[in-house]
Amino acid sequence: MFRFTYERPTTIADACAILAASSGKAKVIAGGTDLIIGLRDEDKKVAHVEKVVDITHIAALKYIKTDGEVIRVGALVTHDEIFNSPILKSSVPFFTEATNTVGSPQIRHRGTIGGSICNASPAADPVPPLIALDAEVTLISAKGKRIMKLADIYDRPYKPTIGTDELLTEVSFKVPAGAKTAFVKLGRRKALAIARMNVAVLAVKKAGIVEDIRIVPGSVLPKTMRVEAAEALLIGKQATQETIAQAARKVAEVMLEMSGVRWSTPYKEPVIEALTRRALAQALEVE
């Protein structure tokens, strides 16, 4: 196991000061459900970590609130708290369902939304719904604050474009009026399963016509993102089995274009199509 020093600030400012003074060798820990495993396995990704900054005692990072049309979720909110939030359950059920498929009860009680976003695993379950919501994240450092589109902090797996001196404090999003959502996950078992693939869909339909559609597959693209080429096949169209099938097929094609043919492609290609089809049918309420 890698060895490290440990600090436990109680304010955002103190945390940022510690990060700023650590010249890139500090790593923030919240639930620790990913970081501790990396440290124990002596994973190269965390080989540079000399200091662990525990933010779990920063009370200001623990909230779920509405702010006009915007829903704001503090970085320290756990998967379990998201799943049990009445606001989130009624407005973004695919997000709460996704957090409820993370790991096990123990992991969902420790793991936080901020940690899940910053770990940047391509298989993270809560991330595709957030990207479908066009969510934004707030990043604070000793130098100031910046707000980014969540989709824009992802470039390569496990390497979000977050500065080593920055602390992710919040994720926020607006829910389009009349939105229906779906989250479909395929794992190798029913609990403690890392997503083999997952898909989040958000849809707004008026009089049978698709007005807004967002399709975000997980674990299939180099980075988690909306597949606009597939969305374009549905916008302004009737949601039918045929149009859904075309859009689902497109997601598989985009995967091939972006990721190329890999060892897993013969499996992933038909299956991501099927999973997308199911998620679209559920969100668009097509039998």
Added chain:
Amino acid sequence: MPLMGKKKFNVINQAKKRVDAADKVTGRAKYAGDVVFQDMLIAGCLHGHRAHAKVAKIDTSKAKALDGVHAVLTAADILKPQSWADYYYITDHVKYIGDVVAIVAAETKEILEDALKAIEVEYEDMPGVFTVDEALQADAPQIREKGVGLVDGIPTKGTKGNIFFESYYALRKGNIAEGFAQCDVVIEKEYRTQFVEHAYIEPEAVIAISDPFDGLMTVHASSQNPYFTRRYVADALGITMNKARIVQRTLGGSFGGKEELVGLIAGRAAILAKATGRPVRLVVSREESMIESPKRHPFKFNYKIGATKAGQILALEGILVDNSGAYNNQTQFLNCRAMIHSAGPYNIPNIKTDTYGVFTNNVHSGAFRGYSSPQVIFAGEQLIEELAEALNMDIVELKRKNILRYGDLTATSQRLSQETIFADMMEDVIAKTDYQAKFAANAVQTGEIRKGVGLVTCYRGAGLGAETADAGGSLVTALEDGSFIINSGITENGQGLKTAYTQIAAEAMGIKFEDINLMGIDTHSVADSGMTVASRGTVMAAQSMKKAGASMKKLLLETARMLLSATSLEEVDMIDSVAFVIGQPERSISVAAINNCRLWTGKQLSVYEWNEPKELLMNHHTGQGNAFPTYAYGVCVAEVEVDTATGYVDVKKVTSAHDLGTVINPDTVKGQIYGGIAMGMGFATTEEIEVSQGKVGNHNFDSYIFPTSMDMPEMDAILYECEDPEGTYGAKSVGEPATEAVGAAIALAIANATGKRIKRLPADLERVLLGKSLRAGGDA
């Protein structure tokens, strides 16, 4: 049907609460890793992490120079690098990734880690052999000196190759050529299985302490078979066995696995305790356990089977080859059982099978609940269903025509002379599960989610049988307050043995269950009764406990007779710790008074009884003869839903029916059955140690996928009883029968759902959807 419930006993045949339940659920139970001694050092092992390599140079000087490091030992530093059981304590020739090249003892875990990293090793890599197919190639490198080759398909001494000669078993019954000549339909099929991890929650742990008070090297161990562990400790130190003492601590699961690696680390810890003069604790990490502990043997099966148009099976031929890994001390026993059961539970007049293991540069295979049977039943039951398809005959009809019945001859030509309720069980389970209607309906489904149902019929020789002597001894001691201590060489491994033995002793003596205490195993307290394996603890070894209990009862009743002034015409008996004159219950006396009287009048207070197994004669060249004292029959129906768009198999229900003979404790039997279903399900659907060029791809439970509680299906355990005098109070085995049929039943259910047969386990997402695995491993 003879469901449980018609037998009459005082203590057995009842759901007594497990004697160790409270300790386990409250956390009071202490496992080997919890044991602490003053001045204890922490020990660890440096693994080679190479499939096949010579150690060209090993430099331990930097490690030794670290503060707090007390010993760094290599193969050159110890008395006997190779253990009595083939595996090495420490080696300079790495034959698989788990081989150990150095051991260290240090003050703390952190110093230990630093020391292991400071050891500098240079390796010369050597060519390796990994799969069964590679091992059998004529030009394959020979990786063990004792390996032999094939001559005309038969492993033959004096030839070069990778076959483990002692693991070869032939079965020859009837005339195979004449048998096939009379068949209308003959099919040939190949099936394969994978390396599987036991995945016990507690990794292996030992603590060795040399106490000048008693002059012993004592090792507290997470050992399934403490008497085997003792052999390792005496062997490693070069001391006599009466100077090596093993205390078995509460075991956090074993399933056959806590044998070789526990023995090796007990030896290593003892070597380090001797070298440093300090107590030494060695607790294996999960990652280390995954590479150095034994695995379920992967098998490659090549079968040929033939039948008449009317469905009478006349001939079966098979080659069963298992992957033993780099070292082995199990395949030579395991393959005996595999051979005996290689033709399934069917009445087939002509059989020829050859079973042998091969050495490869892989993790080693060992004992694992079933001891070959889950693999053999998976292949055999697929084969029989494929035969039914080729005959265009209903599988139930085919089974009815061929299933073993009372008076039939088994594959080893043993006549089934005890009550045989097998066919009745099959009919009962078929009716209860509505198997035939479901099977037919499933064949004509449409839609993405398809239902499937699979039926397995199987049988299992009870105990060790002709494999090795199935003996046991038990000790019963009376105390003056009316309590009793019992013990035997058989261990509590989580299966409920302490509870079962307490019930059996209570039944035999007429003593209350609550008045008896079974402490557990200290090898200096009682003799070796053989290993606690083969589902033999209750069925075979406990016969000595019944005998000892009966002998003790006789002594107690002699004193009771005197104290109650019973005349020679009056009979006395004991129930619930009270002795009384039969017919005059008011003339009674407590066992406390009896024991107290015996103590102060100088009468015998302790009884030791031994049970010798009945003689079983088998011909080693033909595999013909009496293989087991009796057989336990099993019928299993699995119901699944397969997502044909993703390959996901959702196991919905498993009905697991067993012939228990006499149920000693219905709750612990059901516990075995439910746990066996979980284990069988993992074997069938997700579990595989992924090996590639000898490397293991999954080192922990994040990537080694076994079912969680969320995955468990609805489970229906059906308990049958019958009259069979061979086992203790007529009991039959259940520990291994509980799991052996489940994987095969799920595989059959998948074929029923999808129309595509699973030829190689596990039936994971990729294999079900594409018919092949995409993982790097390939076939073991």
